[in-house]
Amino acid sequence: xxxxxxxxxxxxxxxxxxxxxxxxxxxxxxxxxxxxxxxxxxxxxxxxxxxxxxxxxxxxxxxxxxxxxxxxxxxxxxxxxxxxxxxxxxxxxxxxxxxxxxxxxxxxxx
Amino acid sequence: xxxxxxxxxxxxxxxxxxxxxxxxxxxxxxxxxxxxxxxxxxxxxxxxxxxxxxxxxxxxxxxxxxxxxxxxxxxxxxxxxxxxxxxxxxxxxxxxxxxxxxxxxxxxxxxxxxxxxxxx
Numbered sequence: 001x002x003x004x005x006x007x008x009x010x011x012x013x014x015x016x017x018x019x020x021x022x023x024x025x026x027x028x029x030x031x032x033x034x035x036x037x038x039x040x041x042x043x044x045x046x047x048x049x050x051x052x053x054x055x056x057x058x059x060x061x062x063x064x065x066x067x068x069x070x071x072x073x074x075x076x077x078x079x080x081x082x083x084x085x086x087x088x089x090x091x092x093x094x095x096x097x098x099x100x101x102x103x104x105x106x107x108x109x110x
Numbered sequence: 111x112x113x114x115x116x117x118x119x120x121x122x123x124x125x126x127x128x129x130x131x132x133x134x135x136x137x138x139x140x141x142x143x144x145x146x147x148x149x150x151x152x153x154x155x156x157x158x159x160x161x162x163x164x165x166x167x168x169x170x171x172x173x174x175x176x177x178x179x180x181x182x183x184x185x186x187x188x189x190x191x192x193x194x195x196x197x198x199x200x201x202x203x204x205x206x207x208x209x210x211x212x213x214x215x216x217x218x219x220x221x222x223x224x225x226x227x228x229x230x
Contacts, residue, residue, distance in 0.1 A: 001172070003154060036216040038155070045205060045223055046155065051216035089155050091217070097169035099145070101155040 004029065004090055004102035011108040017078040020105045022090030023071060028100055030071040034093035037066055037075045040104075041086045049088075050075060077107070085109040112136040114206050114221035121227045127194040130224045132206030139187035140164040143209045145217055146180060146191040150202040158204075161189060162211060196228045 005023040012018040022029065022037075029035060035053045038046035048057055050066035053073060063078045073092075077084055090102040117131040132144060146158040159170035161180045170178055179192045189206055204224045207217035 033214050038217075040155075045220040046207075046217075047220075048216040048218045051218075052214040057216075057218065091155070091157075097160070098171065099157040101147075101157060104154045 001094055001098060001100050004092060004100055006088075006090060006102040006105045008103070009106045009108065011110055012077075012080045013110045014080050014082065016080050017076060018080060018107065019077075020075045020088055020090075020107070022073040022075070022092075022102050024073075024092055024100070025071055028071075028092040028094040029068065029073055031095065032093040034099075035066070035068055035073045036091050037064075037073075038089045038091065039084075039086045040089065046089065080109050082109050112208070112219055114208060114219055116204075116206060116221040116224045119225040119227070121229065122196050123230055124197055124228055126196050126228075127192055128196060128226050129190055129192040130204050130206075130226070132189045132191070132221050134163075134187045134189070134208070137208075139182075140184055141210075143211050144180075144182065144189040145207045145209055146178075146189075147205045147207060147217070147220075148202040149205070149223075150199070153202075156202075158191065160209070163189065193226075196226075198228050200226065201228045202226060 037050040040046045049064045053068040054066040065076045088105045094100045113135050115133045140163050145160040161168050182189045206221040
């Protein structure tokens, strides 16, 4: 199972918006609604920011939003804040009980 | 509150095995699935497998099939992940993460991670 494709890095200034893409295939992202996004700060465990493609868990800022079209999912962070600087991973169900993560994207807040 | 607490860091020699534990609290252990995910230094998250804590059903990633064994102790609300024939490339932080079966819910929460270092 190949990793989902994410840009290695993105950057933005405080207050700006950025979007991180996550490209899979018709065997994973394109076929299931199990698409989630995780934020990971250095040395910390991942934290879910978006699930089911576009839903936010309670406690997650509404500056985080998700969408999906065909084999590509996207995470948008609006009104960038310094504390958003972290690594972000997408994750999709890939059928037959298996799961696959993206390669990860390092977000830098300039 | 829902919490997953993992066992401490391990240092193993190549060829050995390691068993990492994940103790759950704050919820009904047997109503959820426990996944295991690892992250080598500076690398991406990598899904390893899961166990349904209720019925014991297991699924492993093809990459680890034959080397990984996931088990659980329902009386103690603990899930285990054992990886055998360790090599240097297995040096990583190993995480457990809970997921609700038959839903679109995500991996949440995660354990704090267990660093396994494979070195001679």
